[in-house]
Amino acid sequence: MSDDTASALAKPATTATKREPWSAYALTWRVPLLIWQFLFFVVPLCFLIYLSFWLVKNYRMIPGFDVVNWVKMYSKGYFWDAYYLTFAMAALATVVTTIVAFPCAYALSFKVSETTRRWAVFFLIIPFFTSYLVRIYAWQVIIAENGVINGLLSYIGLGPFIMLNTKFGTLIGYMALCMPLVVILQTFSMANVDRNLIEAAHNLGCGRLRTVFTVIVPLAKVGLIIGAVFCFILSFGDFVSPYYLGGSRPPTLSILIIDTTKSGQQWPKSAVVAVTMIATLLVVAFAAVATAYRKPK
Amino acid sequence: MKKNDKTQILSASRRDILKYSGATAATILAAPWVNRAWADTVELNMLSWYGLAEPDMVEEFEAENNVKFKPKYYAGGDNMLAALAQSPAGTFDIIHTDAEYARILIARGDLIDEMDPSDYPFGDMQHEDFKNFPGHWADGKLYSVICRFGHLGVSYNTEAVTHDEAMSYNVFWDSKLTGKVGHFDWHLPSLGEISLLNGNNDPSPFNIDQAAWEAVQAKTLSLKPQVKGFFDYGGTFSSLKNGEILACVGIGDWVTGVVAADGAAVDSVVPDEGGIQWTESYSIVSTSTKKDMANKYIQYALSPAGQVRSANMKAYPGFCVTNAGQEALIKATPDEARRTGQMPGMSNNPITLINEGRIHYRDTPKQQSLEDWNEFWSEYKNA
Incomplete structure (x- = not known):
């Protein structure tokens, strides 16, 4: 490849990264989103942060600016126990869900017809038609000690296995929440991988497994990471699974928020927990997005 | 002929239009009276x-x-x-x-x-x-x-725990209930019951000094190995019904009465150490x-x-x-009156229990803050 050809190929990329001047047309489309984000994310977030400095006296919140809630909450061992547990459980759910979802998404992307893929995506969307809480109650019936799974296992002389009200139960709930979404995101990202590149890899002698890890995964990286990030975000903030399938034992941060409000209107302390959760999610999300869009050297 | 019938079904005749227009007009004209009828309903x-x-x-x-x-x-x-x-x-x-x-x-x-x-x-x-x-x-x-x-005490599965065993809060520590004890997820009733077990009944399980409070905390922490989970009303209901838990701290007939009516073998008693009253x-x-x-x-x-x-x-x-x-x-x-002891002369008559001094009204902590009790509750759940 000559230098001229290389620079010619590089040119469009340079043009694409050049910032377009502001125009009324572009603003018309951008402003509503900015207003929405400002009103329904930035303003409530600022209020939440402000609330964390308020005080509670005689069951009444007193506006003010005192760091006592932050000091008290951060000095409690149970807060950090809940934090590490929530982070670890969300990370575990992310890893397990991403790994389990991948073969399914791979099959939907490369091994089935277009019609089958459409139907599969439709069926993956169907769980969202039902309330998440109802689905979790259904899981209680399935994984209870006298539930469906243990009932079936008993026929072959196994069990009963204790799954409900354990961390395993929480993990099942997280996966029930996230799996359909992660499979859909992974499927869409892999379905858009250029088939010619896969064919080229095969023609150059690359085995199937190696093609997956050196061609498909890097090319679908953005979708795979976005799927994982969604899984982490949803699991990290989830209240339902750790409460109804994990038995709140030990509690996660979302349960800690509920517990804290039960101690005499301690909304400011709950705000400390909430702000910490949001900060953690922002760091994780930005790090993941930066990794997803990082250009290979 | 069939084709014509189908057309008839799909298209409205002039008479139909007049008929439905009339009905619509009548509804609109009647609206003020309808509105007035609604307005009379007090919300x-x-x-x-x-x-x-x-x-x-x-x-x-x-x-x-x-x-x-x-x-x-x-x-x-x-x-x-x-x-x-x-x-x-x-x-x-x-x-x-x-x-x-x-x-x-x-x-x-x-x-x-x-x-x-x-x-x-x-x-x-x-x-x-x-x-x-x-x-x-x-x-x-x-x-x-x-x-x-209503009264709170020991709620239990009658196939796993006998009435006599349930007559003391100590049953929660019984080895046969390891991993089978549930908590209603609210600190006041659970800690109140353990306070009663520790003998804090005069004047009230919620009016205890620092030493007694520390003893309540220690006793509560010793129960943790027995605990299956912390549940709200729905969770307590389903856990008792499906046998996930065989005994529950902090509830009473207000839950087991409903679960029993649903066919589960559960009951509640006010144990010898006393019970808590929700009012x-x-x-x-x-x-x-x-x-x-x-x-x-x-x-x-x-x-x-x-x-x-x-x-x-x-x-x-x-x-x-x-x-x-x-x-x-x-x-x-x-039957409901008999089941709940609301008949004169019954030993579990709620008023008799109050008169015997076995019932203590649920209250907020008197010598500690509600926050202190709740913070301990969070620590306990994490322990």
């Missing part, structure tokens, strides 16, 4: 625990008084206070609250109205304490009226524009008919507070 906004404004409780009153209840349900006194704080003035007409939170409502000064004691059957109350219930009066003025109550009451909101109707409903709730409905409430049953209510209950649903 009562009630802030309450779940179930208090469901049809099994209010349908009779609604029909007789052309009232429609519009409830906002909460779970826990703190949620009730939050709902009040977040709602503009005039949102609610009646507040149904735990008795210990009535005191907080009164302390706010402008939230609830003074009530006229002569409007209610105080002379017929089953117990003297109910006439002057702690936290319902301030400066000799009535602000909140007791309407129902619920009604108040009228100061900013209400329908105070007369709100007052009328509270009178109905305390009438024999209202008390029978309360004692049979589908969401969670409660004991009658009036003698007339109990008599009506015995006549209307004798």
Whole structure:
């Protein structure tokens, strides 16, 4: 490849990264989103942060600016126990869900017809038609000690296995929440991988497994990471699974928020927990997005 | 011919158009009368625990008084206070609250109205304490009226635990219940029961000094290896029903009564160490524009008919507070009266238990802050 050809190929990329001047047309489309984000994310977030400095006296919140809630909450061992547990459980759910979802998404992307893929995506969307809480109650019936799974296992002389009200139960709930979404995101990202590149890899002698890890995964990286990030975000903030399938034992941060409000209107302390959760999610999300869009050297 | 029929079905004839237009016009013309009929219906906004404004409780009153209840349900006194704080003035007409939170409502000064004691059957109350219930009066003025109550003790699976075993809170530490004990996820009833086990019954399990409080914490922490989980009402209900837990701390017949009616082998007793009483009451909101109707409903709730409905409430049953209510209950649903001991002479009669000094009214901590108790509860759940 000559230098001229290389620079010619590089040119469009340079043009694409050049910032377009502001125009009324572009603003018309951008402003509503900015207003929405400002009103329904930035303003409530600022209020939440402000609330964390308020005080509670005689069951009444007193506006003010005192760091006592932050000091008290951060000095409690149970807060950090809940934090590490929530982070670890969300990370575990992310890893397990991403790994389990991948073969399914791979099959939907490369091994089935277009019609089958459409139907599969439709069926993956169907769980969202039902309330998440109802689905979790259904899981209680399935994984209870006298539930469906243990009932079936008993026929072959196994069990009963204790799954409900354990961390395993929480993990099942997280996966029930996230799996359909992660499979859909992974499927869409892999379905858009250029088939010619896969064919080229095969023609150059690359085995199937190696093609997956050196061609498909890097090319679908953005979708795979976005799927994982969604899984982490949803699991990290989830209240339902750790409460109804994990038995709140030990509690996660979302349960800690509920517990804290039960101690005499301690909304400011709950705000400390909430702000910490949001900060953690922002760091994780930005790090993941930066990794997803990082250009290979 | 068939084709013609199909066309007939799909297309409206001129006569049809006239017919339906006429009906539509009549509906529009009748709208003012319809609106007037609706306008006559009084909408009562009630802030309450779940179930208090469901049809099994209010349908009779609604029909007789052309009232429609519009409830906002909460779970826990703190949620009730939050709902009040977040709602503009005039949102609610009646507040149904735990008795210990009535005191907080009164302390706010402008939230609830003074009530006229002569409007209610105080002379017929089953117990003297109910006439002057702690936290319902301030400066000799009535602000909140007791309407129902229940007892908390040991709730258990009758196939796994005997009645005699359940007569002590120590059963929760029994090795056969390891990993099978549930907690109702609220610190006050659970810690109150363990305080009773530690002998803190004079004056109250909630009025304990620092040493006793530390002993309660130590005793509670020793229960953790036995604990399966911490549940809300729904979780407690399903865990008891499907056998996930065989005993539960911090609840009573208000849960097991419903689970038993659903076919599960569960029961509740007030153990020898004593039990905790939950008490619920009604108040009228100061900013209400329908105070007369709100007052009328509270009178109905305390009438024999209202008390029978309360004692049979589908969401969670409660004991009658009036003698007339109990008599009506015995006549209307004798099985329920017998099951709950609400018959004269029964050993588990709720009033007998109070008279024997075995019942302590649930309260907020007196020598520690509510925050202290809750912080320990969070520590305990993490332990």
